[in-house]
Amino acid sequence: MSFGLQVLLLGAGTYLFRISVVELAAGRDIPARYEAMLQLIPPAVLSALVASSLALENGSIRPFGPWWVAAAISTVVAAKTRSAAWTLAVGMVSVWILTALW
Amino acid sequence: MLLNEVARTGLRIGFRRCFALAVGVVPFGIVYGVAVAQSSVNPFVGYMAGPLVFAGASQITLLELYESDAAWYVAVGTSLIINARLILYSAALAPSFQDFPRRWRLGLGYMMTDQATSLSLVEFRNQHDPVARRWFYLGAAATLWTFWQAGTLVGVLAGTGLPDSLQFEFMIPLMFTALVVPALRNRPAILAAVVSALVTVGTGFMPPGTNILAGAFAGIATGSALTWWMASSGTGDTGSEDTGVEES
Structure with missing residues (x-):
């Protein structure tokens, strides 16, 4: 199958994922007990994405090094400033400096 | 004025919250674009995956699997699994999207990303007006969309990416850290x-x-x-x- 058709399939499937629950839930009451669960989705998914991109390297644990220290610094900056701009800026500069020094 | 005050304010705040993150995705748009340029795929078709799929990790995976001659169902299936978290985001956004008109839901849904979802859910804690909410989401999501497509275009046209020494791979855990901590x-x-x-x-x-x-x-x-x-x-x-x- 051509790449273009695969792109169309992936695009259609991805769009259905995006609108799936939004459209199923439209016009219905969402019980309060589910709302507490829905609020746990961002912390759980985003934390999984941090873990997989930081702690794993080709399926095994990334050895301790500049990335780990820069990630710790970035977490502190994110908690203190709540600013994505500061977190990204300090994080990138940290990883450059740490890599040069390591 | 084309847009009223609520709309303009929402768009502006959404743009501002997302701007740094949108700049952060440019290197990955470039990575995908360069991969297209260096592949056997027609550059225009490769580029069109940006607007048609708009989910970077899955686009890169699909292209890699296609180039390694994987069966189409393996390539598309693997890429869909990477995007399956969007179903969870759809659930997380459902309570707030309920108050939007259908065409807004279908349009904003197209632009659903890690960034737009998490920024919006943080914003929606203190912003309860459905109209202000949808404009905020649009401002954040459209900003990310624009930078992603621009990065891809640069990569396809330039054909060479940023040097490895810049360590832009680190931007991935960094961006998700910036998003998860406020949650x-x-x-x-x-x-x-x-x-x-x-x-x-x-x-x-x-x-x-x-x-x-x-x-x-x-x-x-x-x-x-x-x-x-x-x-x-x-x-x-x-x-x-x-x-x-x-x-x-």
């Missing part, structure tokens, strides 16, 4: 994040994307259990300043 506002959320990270790493041997889903579900389950336990044991205190229940 950790009570004990169930912190527990969900910790369990999710541990399970994701522990299941790192599983196929790409499935360990992330395993982690996320484990995190949501344990976080929910803690919420219910705190409610039923009469703790009352959920460890948070605001319960954050969407009541708009």
Whole structure:
């Protein structure tokens, strides 16, 4: 199958994922007990994405090094400033400096 | 004026919150664009995956699998698994999207990303007006969309990427760190994040994307259990300043 058709399939499937629950839930009451669960989705998914991109390297644990220290610094900056701009800026500069020094 | 005050304010705040993150995705747009330029794929078709799919990791995976002659169902299936977390985001956004007209839901849904979803859910804690909410989401999501497509275009046209020494790979955990920290506002959320990270790493041997889903579900389950336990044991205190229940 051509790449273009695969792109169309992936695009259609991805769009259905995006609108799936939004459209199923439209016009219905969402019980309060589910709302507490829905609020746990961002912390759980985003934390999984941090873990997989930081702690794993080709399926095994990334050895301790500049990335780990820069990630710790970035977490502190994110908690203190709540600013994505500061977190990204300090994080990138940290990883450059740490890599040069390591 | 074409747009009223609420719309312009929403767009402006959404743009501002997302701007740094949008700049941060440019290197990955370039990575995808360069991969297209260096592949056997027609550059225009390769570029069109940006607007048609608009989910970077899955686009790169699809292209890699296509180039390695994987069967189409393996290539598309693997890429869809990477995007399956969007179903969870769809659930997380459902309570707020309920108040939007259908064409807004269908249009804004197209632009659903990690960034637009998490920025919006943080914003929606204090912004309960559905009109202001949808303009905020549009401002954030469209900003990310524009920078992603621009990065891809640069990559396709330039054909060479940024030097490895710049370590832009680190931008991925960094960006998700910037998004997750503001979401950790009570004990169930912190527990969900910790369990999710541990399970994701522990299941790192599983196929790409499935360990992330395993982690996320484990995190949501344990976080929910803690919420219910705190409610039923009469703790009352959920460890948070605001319960954050969407009541708009």
